[in-house]
Amino acid sequence: MNKHLFPVRALWGACATVCLAVAWLPLGVSAQGPASAASSPVVIRSADFIVAVVNSEPVTNQEVQNLALRLEREAQAQGRPVNAPEAKRLALEQLINDRAQIQKAREAGIVVDDEAVGQAEASVASNNQLTLEGLRDRLQQDGVSLSAFREQLRNQLLLTRVREREVEARIRISDVEVEQFLQEQIKAQSARAPAELNLGMILIAVPESSTEEQIKLLQAQARDVARRARSGENFAELAKTFSQAADRGANGGVMGLRPAERYPDLFVQAVAALPVGGVSEVLRSGAGFHVLKVLERQQAPVTLMVTQTRARHILLRLGPQLTQAQALVQLSGLRQDIVSGKADFAEVAKRLSQDGSAAQGGDLGWASPGMFVPEFEQTMDRLRPGQVAEPLVSRFGVHLIEVTDRRDAPMSDAEQRSLARNVLRAKKLEEAYVAWAEDVRSRAYVELREPVQ
Incomplete structure (x- = not known):
């Protein structure tokens, strides 16, 4: 029997915590998906100057230089180097587009509170295997103020939420489209079988x-x-x-x-x-x-397959008796004990986890893509079997996750339809986002002043 993995792509902007995927870079932060160039607070130094104005907000030469350098480094890491002039052009375009979209978010009354920013900050620290204090020390070493960093996270969340509201909420996938997509997949894979x-x-x-x-x-x-x-x-x-x-x-x-x-x-x-x-x-x-x-x-008959993950977790819920910072410290200590062999994950989960899986040692069973919230799934997918992640902040609390196994399994009819719907949705989102972004840009007043140096 011939087996094929179903093509699954992650949706951008699936939740307001898109910056959970943020990776720390010396020049600042970047986020996966369209939120990658969220504008940072404008600080005009004496040697700096304005290169563009978007409605009433300036874009400075220093901002363009910083983002251009980051784009160059990211392109190099992916094996597709870009030259400096092209990187500066792309950086300027990205900053202009983000300024216009952030302004639209504010006009629509979208607000990101300090708690959401705090969760995003903790997630950046967790994804980079740092404590909050460690992240802030790193920021200080790289010359980035905490207030500027948090404002950048706030802007990333603003961008995500306005895109969800203006684009994602309008996407509709019909049953006919799902059926047609599945038939095309089976036909294409049968031809290759x-x-x-x-x-x-x-x-x-x-x-x-x-x-x-x-x-x-x-x-x-x-x-x-x-x-x-x-x-x-x-x-x-x-x-x-x-x-x-x-x-x-x-x-x-x-x-x-x-x-x-x-x-x-x-x-x-x-x-x-x-x-x-x-x-x-x-x-x-x-x-x-x-x-x-x-x-x-x-x-040979075709069976659509999906990669399933078996994981277990320990969940600490936040409340008056347990702050996020306390939960992160507690789970970081437990992780060290588990990784070093001083403690058993299942026993700790039975004793401390505040999730329904505690009685099973935190075991969540076999899970297909899309079964967990995005921030949990993104962290889980990066782990190899036997690895324990750094503590993760989600909307439910703070988790410690271990992947125990991974397999390719035949998909049920319901799973095929669910994943087909996700793939179609991702494709429509990309197309709709491009059209929406172009419309927002066309409605903004953009004045180019000095060339980027």
Whole structure:
């Protein structure tokens, strides 16, 4: 049976915590998806100057330089270097677009409170395997003020929320589209699936002691058998009469339906262009001369597969008795004990976890993509079996996650439809976002002043 992994792409802006995927960079932060260039607070230094104005807000040369350098480094890391002028052009365009979208978010009354910013800050620290204090020390070392960093996170969240409101909420996927997509996937994957073949074979054996003259006679006999088979004589009867295979042609030379890779390459290549019923040219192998007939050809059935993860977690819920900072410190200590072998994950989960899975040692069972909230799933997907993540902040509290196993499993009909809907939604989101961003930009007053230096 041929198995294929279902193509699944993550949706951008799936929740207001898009910056949970933020990775710390010396120049600042970046977020995955369209929120990657959220504008940072404008600080005009004496050596700085304004290169553009978006409605009433300036974009400075220093901002463009910083973002351009970051884009260059990111492109280099991905193996697609960009030159400095092109990086500056892209950076300026990105900053202008983000300014216009942030202004639209504020006009729409979208507000990001300090608690959301705090959760995002904790998530950045967690994703970079740092405590909050460690992250703030790193910011200070890189010359970034905490207030500027938090304002940047606030802007990223603003961008995400306005995009969710203006774009994501308008996307609709019909059942007809889902069905059509699934049929296209099965058709495309069936075309790539290896064929199963049923061949008939007649073997004219060549003994090791045969002379050259004897070999020529045996070859001539094989060619005559092939000619008679092509002219319409019954292949099974010819096999019974002439074949010197192990079964002496008792079964009419039928070798049975099997995956193509279970036949010798010589046979597969010889019949590759033949239709069902076609007879091959005479083939020579170490055993002798072969005549093949294609009795049956089928495509292997396709089973859509999905990568499932088995994980366990410890959850501490936040409240008056437990702050986020306290939970992070507690789980960081527990992680060290578990990783070093001083504590057992399952036992700690049974004793401390405030989730329904505690009785099972935190075991969440086998999970397909989309079963957990995005911030949890993103962290889980980055782990290899046996790895324990740094504490993660989610909307439910603070988690300690360990991946115990991973497998490819056949998808149920419901899973196929759910994931098909997600893929279609992601595609429509990309298209709708581009159109929306262009519309926001076209409505903004943009004045280009000085060239970027």
